[in-house]
Amino acid sequence: MLFDTHAHLDDRAFDCDREALISGLPEKGIAxxxxxxxxxxxxxxxxxxxxKYPFLYAAVGSHxxxxxxxxxxxxEEYRLLCREEKVKAIGEIGLDYHxxxxxxxxxxxxxxxxxxxxxxxxxxxxxxxxxxxADCLEILGDFPEVKGVFHCFSGSAQTARELTAQGxxxxxxxxxxxxxxxxxxxxxxxxxxxxxxxxTDCPYMAPEPYRGxxxxxxxxxxxxxxxxxxxxxxxEETQELTLQNGxxxxxxx
Ligand code: NI
Numbered sequence: 001m002l003f004d005t006h007a008h009l010d011d012r013a014f015d016c017d018r019e020a021l022i023s024g025l026p027e028k029g030i031a032x033x034x035x036x037x038x039x040x041x042x043x044x045x046x047x048x049x050x051x052k053y054p055f056l057y058a059a060v061g062s063h064x065x066x067x068x069x070x071x072x073x074x075x076e077e078y079r080l081l082c083r084e085e086k087v088k089a090i091g092e093i094g095l096d097y098h099x100x101x102x103x104x105x106x107x108x109x110x111x112x113x114x115x116x117x118x119x120x121x122x123x124x125x126x127x128x129x130x131x132x133x134a135d136c137l138e139i140l141g142d143f144p145e146v147k148g149v150f151h152c153f154s155g156s157a158q159t160a161r162e163l164t165a166q167g168x169x170x171x172x173x174x175x176x177x178x179x180x181x182x183x184x185x186x187x188x189x190x191x192x193x194x195x196x197x198x199x200t201d202c203p204y205m206a207p208e209p210y211r212g213x214x215x216x217x218x219x220x221x222x223x224x225x226x227x228x229x230x231x232x233x234x235x236e237e238t239q240e241l242t243l244q245n246g247x248x249x250x251x252x253x
Contacts, residue, residue, distance in 0.1 A: 001031035002224055002239050003246035004217040005171055006092075006126065006151045006199035009035050009056070010045040013203035013214055021216060022053055028218040031055060031243060034250060036092040036126050036151075039066040040074050043081060050086035057250065059089035059126050064096040067110035075117055082121045088250040090118040091126025092151060095139075098130045108135060115143045124148035124249060133159065149249055152201050156183070157190035164195040169249045171199045174207030174215065176226045185230055193231060197249055198223045198242045 009022060025033065035050060036059040037043025043060035050058035060081045062070045081087055093114040095107050118125045125148035129136045133155065140146070149169040153160060160170050170191055175184045188196060200206075200223075202215035207222035228238035247253070 001029055001243060002198065002217075002220045003032040003034075003243045004030060004200050004202075004220050005034050005149065005197040005246045005249065006173075007033050007035055007202050007217050008038065008042075009033065009202070009217075010037075010042050010049055011203050014216075018049075021218075022049075022056065025217055026055065029221060029239075030217045032057065032246065032252065033217055034059060034088065034126075034246070036089070037061055038063040038092065040069060040077055043078065047081055047084055047087060051084075057086050057088045057252065058084075059091040060087055061091045061093040061114050061126070062110055063092050063128060064094055064102060064107045064111070067102045067107040070110035070113055075113055078114070078117060079121065082117075082123060087123075088252060089124045089126050089148060090114055090121070091148070092128045093125060094128035094130075095132035095136050096128060096130040097132040097135075104132075104135070107132075108139065111136075111139055112142070115139060115146055118146045118148075119143050124251070126151050128152070130154070149197060151199060152205070153184070153187055155187065157186040160187040160191045164191040169195050169197050169245065171197045172223060172227065173199055173201045174205045174211070174219070174223060176223050176230075177207040178211070179208075181226075185226075188227060189230055193241060194245055194248075196227070196242060197246045198227065 046058040151171040153170040206215035
């Protein structure tokens with residue numbers, strides 16, 4: 001049984017078959033799913049969805065792409081949502097300098113505000129970091145008690161080692177199955193086994209041999225297969241390891 005630690009099932013890509021798809025996940029070996037929010041609206045949808053399914057959990061937060069919506073009022077809405085039993089993290093939050101549609105200063109301010117909220121409510125964070133590692137680490141350094149996961153980890157083995165030594169988890173997607181996966185595989189090999197979690201980041205990033213299709217948690221077994229080969233453990237051990245890591249990360253019993 002697998003834990004998809006990062007899936008956007010509230011995405012409109014699932015509007016046509018959401019309920020059927022989610023209901024069918026346990027049959028496909030999916031034990032748990034974490035659905036992070038990307039904005040206030042998506043966070044509310046994620047929480048509503050999590051309330052419907054016992055195996056579905058939610059995180060609340062504004063992605064760097066939605067950083068310009070974050071103000072005291074939005075933060076207060078997140079604070080209230082954190083009282084819901086199924087909300088287990090703040091995320092996804094962070095910095096993305098790839099497109100920079102939202103100016104860096106606005107992204108940093110929103111990131112800091114949401115890190116402060118995570119500290120206040122005592123929840124882990126789901127970090128989205130793209131081409132902004134130095135600034136990201138600087139902000140995280142101001143919140144030493146707050147830990148969580150670097151989702152869709154794209155950094156070096158050295159960075160993975162440093163982060164996990166500080167108590168962070170690293171999340172790996174379908175990239176593990178791609179032809180050019182060497183960097184991700186090296187990072188996964190470099191960290192302690194108890195710090196690795198698996199995720200689809202669906203609807204994006206479907207693993208090989210499904211690349212290009214709409215992704216969903218049902219494809220997570222491919223990431224587990226590749227990780228198991230890499231770590232030289234059985235499929236059952238890989239599933240158990242990553243399931244337990246995910247539960248520890250998000251504080252799920
Ligand atoms: Ni995501």
